[in-house]
Amino acid sequence: xxxxxxxxxxxxxxxxxxxxxxxxxxxxxxxxxxxxxxxxxxxxxxxxxxxxxxxxxxxxxxxxxxxxxxxxxxxxxxxxxxxxxxxxxxxxxxxxxxxxxxxxxxxxxxxxxxxxxxxxxxxxxxxxxxxxxxxxxxxxxxxxxxxxxxxxxxxxxxxxxxxxxxxxxxxxxxxxxxxxxxxxxxxxxxxxxxxxxxxxxxxxxxxxxxxxxxxxxxxxxxxxxxxxxxxxxxxxxxxxxxxxxxxxxxxxxxxxxxxxxxxxxxxxxxxxxxxxxxxxxxxxxxxxxxxxxxxxxxxxxxxxxxxxxxxxxxxxxxxxxxxxxxxxxxxxxxxxxxxxxxxxxxxxxxxxxxxxxxxxxxxxxxxxxxxxxxxxxxxxxxxxxxxxxxxxxxxxxxxxxxxxxxxxxxxxxxxxxxxxxxxxxxxxxxxxxxxxxxxxxxxxxxxxxxxxxxxxxxxxxxxxxxxxxxxxxxxxxxxxxxxxxxxxxxxxxxxxxxxxxxxxxxxxxxxxxxxxxxxxxxxxxxxxxxxxxxxxxxxxxxxxxxxxxxxxxxxxxxxxxxxxxxxxxxxxxxxxxxxxxxxxxxxxxxxxxxxxxxxxxxxxxxxxxxxxxxxxxxxxx
Numbered sequence: 001x002x003x004x005x006x007x008x009x010x011x012x013x014x015x016x017x018x019x020x021x022x023x024x025x026x027x028x029x030x031x032x033x034x035x036x037x038x039x040x041x042x043x044x045x046x047x048x049x050x051x052x053x054x055x056x057x058x059x060x061x062x063x064x065x066x067x068x069x070x071x072x073x074x075x076x077x078x079x080x081x082x083x084x085x086x087x088x089x090x091x092x093x094x095x096x097x098x099x100x101x102x103x104x105x106x107x108x109x110x111x112x113x114x115x116x117x118x119x120x121x122x123x124x125x126x127x128x129x130x131x132x133x134x135x136x137x138x139x140x141x142x143x144x145x146x147x148x149x150x151x152x153x154x155x156x157x158x159x160x161x162x163x164x165x166x167x168x169x170x171x172x173x174x175x176x177x178x179x180x181x182x183x184x185x186x187x188x189x190x191x192x193x194x195x196x197x198x199x200x201x202x203x204x205x206x207x208x209x210x211x212x213x214x215x216x217x218x219x220x221x222x223x224x225x226x227x228x229x230x231x232x233x234x235x236x237x238x239x240x241x242x243x244x245x246x247x248x249x250x251x252x253x254x255x256x257x258x259x260x261x262x263x264x265x266x267x268x269x270x271x272x273x274x275x276x277x278x279x280x281x282x283x284x285x286x287x288x289x290x291x292x293x294x295x296x297x298x299x300x301x302x303x304x305x306x307x308x309x310x311x312x313x314x315x316x317x318x319x320x321x322x323x324x325x326x327x328x329x330x331x332x333x334x335x336x337x338x339x340x341x342x343x344x345x346x347x348x349x350x351x352x353x354x355x356x357x358x359x360x361x362x363x364x365x366x367x368x369x370x371x372x373x374x375x376x377x378x379x380x381x382x383x384x385x386x387x388x389x390x391x392x393x394x395x396x397x398x399x400x401x402x403x404x405x406x407x408x409x410x411x412x413x414x415x416x417x418x419x420x421x422x423x424x425x426x427x428x429x430x431x432x433x434x435x436x437x438x439x440x441x442x443x444x445x446x447x448x449x450x451x452x453x454x455x456x457x458x459x460x461x462x463x464x465x466x467x468x469x470x471x472x473x474x475x476x477x478x479x480x481x482x483x484x485x486x487x488x489x490x491x492x493x494x495x496x497x498x499x500x501x502x503x504x505x506x507x508x509x510x511x512x513x514x515x516x517x518x519x520x521x522x523x524x525x526x527x528x529x530x531x532x533x534x535x536x537x538x539x540x541x542x543x544x545x546x547x548x549x550x551x552x553x554x555x556x557x558x559x560x561x562x563x564x565x566x567x568x569x570x571x572x573x574x575x576x577x578x579x580x581x582x583x584x585x586x587x588x589x590x591x592x593x594x595x596x597x598x599x600x601x602x603x604x605x606x607x608x609x610x611x612x613x614x615x616x617x618x619x620x621x
Contacts, residue, residue, distance in 0.1 A: 104122055104126045106121075107126075108122065108130065108135045111135070112132070119132075185236065185239065185240030186236075186240065187240070188239070188241060189236045189241070189242060192242045192283050193242070195282070195284065196215055196283055196284060196287070199284050201215050201216070201217060201284070201287055202216045206231070209233070212233050212234075213233075213234045214232060214233050214234060215231075217231075217287045217290050218230010218294055219294075219295070219298075220372075221369070221371040221375070223301075226294060226301075229246070229250070229294060230294055232244045232245060232247070232290065233245035242283050252338055253289055253290065253339040254300075254337065254339055255272075255292065255296050255337060255339045256299055256336055257269060257337050258270040258334055258357040259332070259334075259335070259353060260330060260333075260350075260353050261323075261330060261332070261333055262330050264331075268350045268353055269350060270354045270356070270357045271350055293339060297336065298364070300334070300336040302364065302367075302391075302392045303334060303395060304322065305391055306392060306394055306395050306396070307322050307324075307395060309391060313399050315395060315399070320335060321333050321334065322334040322335070324399060325402075327405070327406050332353065359398060359461065360394055362454070362457070362461075363394045363458075363461065364392065366458050367392040367393075367394075397462055400464070400465060400486055400487060401465060403495060404465040404484065404486035404495065407484055407486065407497075407522060411484060412433075414522075414529075415431045415469060415471060415482075417600050418431075418529075418530075418533065419431050420600035421578075421582055421583045422474065422533075422583065424598040424599065424600065425611060425612040426611030426613065427474040427540065427611070427613070428474065429471060429472060430471075431470070431471055432470040432471075432472070433468070433469050433470075434468045434481075464485055464487035465484075465485070465487075466484065466485050468482065469481070469484075470482075473533055473537075475537075475539055477536075478501065478502070478504075478505070478532070479501075479502045480499060480529060480532060481499070482497070482498070482499055482529075483497075483499075483500070496518065497519045497521075497522060497525050498516065498519075499516070499518075499528060499529065500515060501514075501516075502515070508535075509539070510535050510536065510539070530578035533578070534577055534578065538576050541576075541612075544613065572588070572620065573587065573588045573589075574587045574616060579597070581599070582597050582598055582599040583612070584596070584598075585597075585612060585615070587620055589620050596610075598612070
């Protein structure tokens with residue numbers, strides 16, 4: 001057993017893949033050859049020639065070298081194994097000698113107390129050289145202490161115990177106080193989380209921080225840039241209250257402002273819908289503020305994108321402001337300002353910019369709803385090219401409604417003036433508005449009972465606008481219908497004006513004219529309306545008992561009638577026309593000429609002018 005040798009066997013080392021990596025090879029090259037700057041084409045060619053010369057050795061020389069190398073390897077391995085064996089034997093001998101000396105020492109100590117037990121374990125050399133009992137160990141007796149020392153030591157022990165207990169009590173009280181504060185902070189934190197949840201705000205985990213709660217205050221159908229910014233972390237502050245962490249891209253809250261400019265000067269501004277921020281406000285108010293700010297930022301971004309394609313509609317981008325034409329040579333300015341900025345003075349005309357701001361926000365919400373409907377449908381086939389993101393129609397409906405209102409208001413003004421003029425001549429016309437795109441009548445215009453009021457409002461805003469006015473002429477035989485259609489979307493771009501004439505007098509001059517006409521401008525249409533009204537008035541006079549045999553004729557923008565006697569055809573003549581917004585009658589009888597004009601009179605004012613029929617009868621009857 002003593003001659004046996006234990007050898008530890010290990011597994012063959014596996015190949016190190018790091019030795020084949022590019023960084024390792026580069027480091028080896030640097031160690032062997034130095035920097036890459038020292039390697040030249042000439043040095044590489046010299047190494048190649050040297051390696052070719054070495055390869056020119058004969059096969060016999062190569063075999064002799066291989067045999068010599070094998071013999072040397074075998075000798076070296078045998079020598080290494082013998083050296084390892086000798087080293088192991090040396091270490092085992094050293095350990096054996098150390099343990100024997102320790103056993104002899106313990107046995108010699110036991111020889112004075114238990115000789116028989118020590119004799120069985122002691123070595124023969126120590127047994128012969130050292131007598132038994134010559135080495136021993138005893139426990140020394142401690143010196144006697146006085147009562148005063150014992151009392152003093154007891155007091156010291158009691159003091160140390162009291163000090164330790166006091167420190168432990170203080171540590172426990174401090175831990176209890178810290179735990180109480182932590183409980184109060186956690187209670188405050190989770191109470192605010194519960195309040196946010198009860199208000200309907202969605203609370204979720206943050207995508208990159210699984211152990212942190214967040215609240216989503218943005219809009220899921222917004223553009224990706226604004227949708228990702230609509231998630232904030234709910235971090236606990238030092239006092240337990242929640243602090244909104246809206247990310248590094250958030251700087252400060254902003255709001256959209258709409259201003260009404262007259263001759264370049266500020267006339268009115270939209271009313272502010274939210275007060276300045278206050279740290280003492282509840283968390284839900286901060287969330288509302290953050291949501292409104294993000295919504296207005298997206299709204300301003302989309303308006304900017306759309307404004308670049310509406311230059312032909314009078315929309316301009318001046319710096320950070322967007323301006324568009326408004327009625328009476330006024331302008332509307334849209335801009336994004338800090339939410340804490342002081343309000344500008346609000347005037348009586350603030351209803352207009354406030355209504356425009358409200359319409360813009362409703363239109364963006366409608367665009368979000370359309371995105372949701374589109375996303376709920378089956379997706380289109382996948383293609384290599386991504387379709388461009390369309391523009392939202394935000395400014396287009398406002399421009400369309402403004403243009404339509406301008407045209408309709410001007411048409412109403414002209415019809416009202418015509419009514420006042422004919423009333424002054426005692427041959428009044430009757431004006432009736434049979435159809436109108438008035439947003440204030442949305443609640444009354446619920447053609448689809450299943451549609452909500454907001455859906456009906458969006459249909460009015462996003463569809464083309466139509467206004468229809470009916471004019472009943474004095475003869476009660478002719479009716480004019482004016483249709484105004486406005487759209488800024490192709491192919492019907494702009495405002496189209498259509499005039500429809502309906503008459504029951506089939507043999508009149510009006511019946512011989514086209515029943516439906518389209519006009520490019522309101523001015524040309526109004527000229528035609530005045531001409532038809534003149535023909536109707538002349539026909540009314542000709543149909544009376546005073547001028548039964550007179551002939552009704554017409555010329556551009558004038559209607560007249562003449563006597564039927566060939567001898568007096570150039571003398572007896574009555575012409576009716578509209579000039580400068582008033583009605584004018586020109587007559588000629590027996591080389592005696594005269595004229596009279598009727599202007600528009602305000603309603604309720606006594607009209608001292610004579611009626612047209614009485615004056616014509618008096619002059620030509």
